[in-house]
Amino acid sequence: MYYHWAERIADEIIKSKEEPYVITGGMTTSGPAHLGTVCEFLFPNAIAKVLRKKGKKVKFYFVADIMDAFDSIPKSVEKYSEMLKEHLGKPLYTVPDPFGCHESFGEHYLDEAISIMKAMNVKAEIVKANELYASGAFDKYALMFIKDIAKVREILERVSKRQLKKTWNPIMPICKNCGKISTTVVLKHEVIENDVVYEYSCSSDAGYVKGCGYKGKSSIKEHKYKLQWRLHWPSWWHYFNSSAEGGGVDHFTKGGSRDTGVAIFKAFFKKEPPIGFKYGFVLLKGKKFSKSKGTGMSVKEMIELIPANVIAYHLLKFDLKENIDFNPTKKNILHIIEDYERTSMLNKPVEEMTRAERKKWMAYELAGQREWKGSFREVLMYYQIYKDLSKVKLHLNIDEESLGFILPYIKRWIEKGFVPDDYDFSYKPVKADGVVKEFLSSLKEGMNALDIHNSVYEFSRSRGIEPKEMFKAVYKTLIGKDKGPRLGKLIYALGIERVKRDCL
Numbered sequence: 342m343y344y345h346w347a348e349r350i351a352d353e354i355i356k357s358k359e360e361p362y363v364i365t366g367g368m369t370t371s372g373p374a375h376l377g378t379v380c381e382f383l384f385p386n387a388i389a390k391v392l393r394k395k396g397k398k399v400k401f402y403f404v405a406d407i408m409d410a411f412d413s414i415p416k417s418v419e420k421y422s423e424m425l426k427e428h429l430g431k432p433l434y435t436v437p438d439p440f441g442c443h444e445s446f447g448e449h450y451l452d453e454a455i456s457i458m459k460a461m462n463v464k465a466e467i468v469k470a471n472e473l474y475a476s477g478a479f480d481k482y483a484l485m486f487i488k489d490i491a492k493v494r495e496i497l498e499r500v501s502k503r504q505l506k507k508t509w510n511p512i513m514p515i516c517k518n519c520g521k522i523s524t525t526v527v528l529k530h531e532v533i534e535n536d537v538v539y540e541y542s543c544s545s546d547a548g549y550v551k552g553c554g555y556k557g558k559s560s561i562k563e564h565k566y567k568l569q570w571r572l573h574w575p576s577w578w579h580y581f582n583s584s585a586e587g588g589g590v591d592h593f594t595k596g597g598s599r600d601t602g603v604a605i606f607k608a609f610f611k612k613e614p615p616i617g618f619k620y621g622f623v624l625l626k627g628k629k630f631s632k633s634k635g636t637g638m639s640v641k642e643m644i645e646l647i648p649a650n651v652i653a654y655h656l657l658k659f660d661l662k663e664n665i666d667f668n669p670t671k672k673n674i675l676h677i678i679e680d681y682e683r684t685s686m687l688n689k690p691v692e693e694m695t696r697a698e699r700k701k702w703m704a705y706e707l708a709g710q711r712e713w714k715g716s717f718r719e720v721l722m723y724y725q726i727y728k729d730l731s732k733v734k735l736h737l738n739i740d741e742e743s744l745g746f747i748l749p750y751i752k753r754w755i756e757k758g759f760v761p762d763d764y765d766f767s768y769k770p771v772k773a774d775g776v777v778k779e780f781l782s783s784l785k786e787g788m789n790a791l792d793i794h795n796s797v798y799e800f801s802r803s804r805g806i807e808p809k810e811m812f813k814a815v816y817k818t819l820i821g822k823d824k825g826p827r828l829g830k831l832i833y834a835l836g837i838e839r840v841k842r843d844c845l
């Protein structure tokens with residue numbers, strides 16, 4: 342019986358693989374990280390965490406695939422288009438960093454991803470693809486695939502049901518003249534002892550960029566190449582001796598790169614491939630994230646509005662194959678945080694939890710413990726009333742550290758327009774009359790938020806007024822709006838005495 346998918350996969354690994362276990366993953370940092378990219382490290386890390394908790398030895402290697410071609414200019418760096426345009430088609434680790442703070446474009450966004458990993462307590466060993474190739478680690482694979490190119494071609498065509506071009510080659514050379522990797526074609530190759538000498542031309546049209554026309558010669562030992570993705574992936578499974586590696590549904594389609602990877606792995610390495618697990622997409626309002634269109638918020642922006650652990654929790658609480666619809670609107674952000682707060686307060690032995698509670702509890706444990714006491718909603722309400730930290734501290738029963746944690750988020754919500762409508766208010770009392778005056782006069786010192794809330798209903802009933810109308814009238818008197826935070830809590834936070842003084 343499993344409550345969380347990470348437990349199920351961890352057990353599968355224990356049953357069929359040998360310790361020390363190795364979990365692998367990877368991603369191409371071709372733009373700002375979005376939630377889909379977060380899953381690429383968050384999910385394997387969750388499995389490693391479960392294994393570690395069971396006392397197993399486990400490593401998590403994460404490949405930064407920055408040898409991949411720079412194939413589109415993300416919306417977020419559109420203003421650098423002129424400068425970046427000429428680098429399209431080059432490996433990401435050779436494209437300049439438009440911000441000037443890193444060695445390359447690929448490294449800039451890798452660093453951003455690493456900072457998100459840190460914020461989410463992900464423990465991974467980062468391996469850069471360009472350094473792997475430069476060290477010669479993949480030469481043996483290139484040599485093996487080129488020697489047996491007919492067999493490689495047969496497997497890829499049969500499993501993917503797609504015909505490869507006549508000019509297809511296991512390697513993609515980097516052009517010595519223009520530095521592009523997406524426009525080169527191997528013209529001929531010759532295996533000489535433990536090396537492959539090859540001639541290539543930079544002549545193909547990648548759609549978004551054309552080759553420079555250069556013809557050149559190189560050899561595997563010069564390390565100016567990368568394996569085709571469908572060979573590169575199974576090669577790293579072998580290189581790291583991976584026990585398990587996941588991927589999005591796009592890699593796990595029938596005949597997709599997972600299927601061809603498995604077939605290549607079995608045929609060439611004569612052993613069982615890593616356990617595969619596929620996960621759904623993270624959607625934004627039902628749509629896929631797109632870096633080129635710039636849909637949605639980047640994770641870097643998101644963790645300024647929602648604590649990183651909460652985002653991790655939200656991504657881990659669903660079933661693995663489910664598409665996660667994540668919509669960080671001003672209404673949803675508070676809900677997402679409150680769900681995390683509620684789960685963190687499930688103060689009972691796991692045996693007494695319902696199945697759904699236990700699953701969320703696992704997600705909570707995997708995501709990392711809550712770093713604050715008190716509730717975001719309450720701090721938000723008090724801050725809107727008092728607009729001043731020292732006064733919030735005076736009236737709200739919360740420790741300083743927690744307040745120091747929550748308040749910066751609240752301030753950014755206000756700054757960036759993420760305060761839910763009901764909490765977007767200031768205290769602007771006016772003199773009450775009629776039933777509102779009567780109602781406020783009826784409040785007694787010592788009533789708590791719930792007492793006040795209930796008294797609105799009692800009062801309305803006794804006067805034959807719709808409670809809804811009564812609420813509206815009181816809100817109008819206190820904050821000049823029809824709606825607001827829960828009224829009992831609001832009046833309690835303001836203080837009955839103060840409300841009477843200001844409104845009567």
Ligand SMILES: [Zn+2]
Nearest residue numbers: 438442443449
């Ligand atoms: Zn940079």
Ligand SMILES: [Zn+2]
Nearest residue numbers: 516519543553
């Ligand atoms: Zn070229």
